Amino acid sequence: MTALQHVKLGAYYVVTMPEPDDFDFWRERARALVQCDVPPDRVAWVEPGGSGNLFSHGERRMPVPDRDAPQVRASRAFVTLAKNAILHTDTERFALLYRLLWRHQANPRIMEDKTDGDVRRIDELARIVRRDSHKMHAFVRFRLVEESDEEEAGEHYVAWFEPEHHILRANAGFFMRRFANMKWSILTPRGSLHWDGKVMEEGPPAQRSDAPAGDPAEDLWRKYYASTFNPSRLKIGAMLKEMPKKYWKNMPEASLIPELVAGAQARESAMVAAGEVKDEARPDTLAAIEKALGICRRCPIGELGTNAVMGEGPSDASFMIVGEQPGDQEDMQGRPFVGPAGQLLDMHLAEAGIERKSAYVTNTVKHFKYVMRGKRRLHQSPTAKEIDSCRWWVDSERALVKPKLVLALGASAARGVLGRTVSISRARGVPQMLDDGSELWITAHPSYLLRLEGPAREEQERLFTADLAAVAARLTELVA
């Protein structure tokens, strides 16, 4: 008996999913069922572990499509939505996806009909899942545990998170890229992920009590959060939307929120009077900054799945160079200014007689901001808000290194040091005194030179060379 005969005889097919998020399995079964002309009301999709008893009278074997069965059509819009929607916990999702796939065959443009109930529902499921993933990216907080086993000794970070949907596996790659150099585990009631720096392993569901409640690095994180909390911009509704209360229990900074909100009025007055963040709230070593940067998510750039790139150089350097942000190469190597712009900078520094290794080299924004173009990650400039969010870190580096002269490369770096926007053409060559008594010099970013050609490039190289020569001369005076 052929598959088509089965259907004509009123057979039901029961498909039991092996995993609640297995899109490839669903796709393979759905294709075969469409090719065998099995209408949606003859298929029961069963969650893993489900019995499908209602259909015990039905046919459980999958039909096998004929060799000349027509190809199954599915638009890209459908596949994209389906990959997210299948992660929802709605038990009807597999059937909904199959119904839409089935309807696609007669109407390939069905996804364009935004009044269609099935299209609206898949849209909604996908949107809810994307929001759940976004919350996971934003609200997972790792706690440090020291491993005692001799072979495994070292730092291990553990986080507890309660996703509403089946998003854990789908987000493994994000955390793997984002925390590539750490050993970590994410524990959830739906399963767990374990990364040892090389291999990702999945584990069973966990309980909150399996995860540690806190660690020493959280003090630093709380200090940072408190120091960047701006009571004059307090909007409780927006804050709750951005950081729903449900996730507060996982987040070290959340314990500060009631106190900060309650004291907002008084703090606003104090800030107006004092103006600045108190120095004692800052980390007291460069290593502490580096550690805290690894978990920083104060701005959306931190969610792009890249590594935070810390500054490098002598911790008591007289000369500090501040760039904009790490690029593709810097992100991969975890070091500032190692890509093409860094090579151009090195060449000009050498020409000016400045040894790069004598300088502390850093960036005003610590994560790489990019957009994907095919397989390439293309640089995107940070916004003023993102620079201001990250400014606390470069300020903290300056407070520890105490350079006599700071050279800001480009407008973003200048804003990161000064806290306001300046025009490079007006500010270059004119040193400015910073609050701590050091001098700020501003010039163009070498990547700007790389984007120019012909006479414009020659002119900018000439100006850049002159700026570095002036900086070299001033440094000689300052360290004499």
Ligand code: SF4
């Ligand atoms: S770019 Fe800066 S502020 Fe934004 S997440 Fe990274 S370290 Fe934090």
